[in-house]
Amino acid sequence: MADRPFLTDVKTLRERARQHIEQGAVTPGYKADREVVVRLLNEALATETVCVLRYKRHYFMASGINAQSVAQEFLEHANEEQAHADSIAQRIVQLGGEPDLAPQGLVSKSHSEYVEGESLIDMIKEDLIAERIAIDSYREIIDYLGNNDPTTRGLMEGVLANEEEHAEDLVSLLQELGQ
Ligand SMILES: [Fe+2]
Numbered sequence: 536m537a538d539r540p541f542l543t544d545v546k547t548l549r550e551r552a553r554q555h556i557e558q559g560a561v562t563p564g565y566k567a568d569r570e571v572v573v574r575l576l577n578e579a580l581a582t583e584t585v586c587v588l589r590y591k592r593h594y595f596m597a598s599g600i601n602a603q604s605v606a607q608e609f610l611e612h613a614n615e616e617q618a619h620a621d622s623i624a625q626r627i628v629q630l631g632g633e634p635d636l637a638p639q640g641l642v643s644k645s646h647s648e649y650v651e652g653e654s655l656i657d658m659i660k661e662d663l664i665a666e667r668i669a670i671d672s673y674r675e676i677i678d679y680l681g682n683n684d685p686t687t688r689g690l691m692e693g694v695l696a697n698e699e700e701h702a703e704d705l706v707s708l709l710q711e712l713g714q
Pocket residue numbers: 583586615616619620694698
């Protein structure tokens with residue numbers, strides 16, 4: 536149609552929206568491979584959940600050894616990882632998938648690891664390693680999505696930016712502790 540160059544005409548858009556309405560937000564114009572995207576998001580969800588648990592453990596351990604400012608940083612990160620997990624789970628449902636939070640599969644699906652760490656420095660270093668793994672794997676997910684699913688891509692770009700801030704926070708903590 537001349538009045539909407541390069542865009543699908545309104546009549547076709549309306550017809551397509553009526554087909555498969557049970558698929559909710561997933562319309563025939565959805566270009567990505569939905570199953571692959573749901574699988575990648577479930578891996579990201581596992582990564583975030585493992586990160587929540589690791590930061591929570593570190594928060595309580597640091598509180599125990601009276602390292603309050605570091606403990607607060609761990610808690611803040613734990614809460615932000617939980618927020619990431621929630622928005623990823625929400626997007627999985629929107630795509631017609633199911634968020635996989637089965638405890639037995641978490642560690643194998645997660646890209647980052649659950650390492651407890653002995654000293655405060657160990658904990659911060661393990662967190663930094665986990666953030667750097669998340670940063671690399673989320674960047675790959677974003678590259679994979681390309682322009683085929685702008686919503687999921689936008690979500691993961693926001694999460695990635697936040698992980699980069701986390702990594703920076705941890706590096707500052709190490710520097711403050713003379714590492
Ligand atoms: Fe996160």
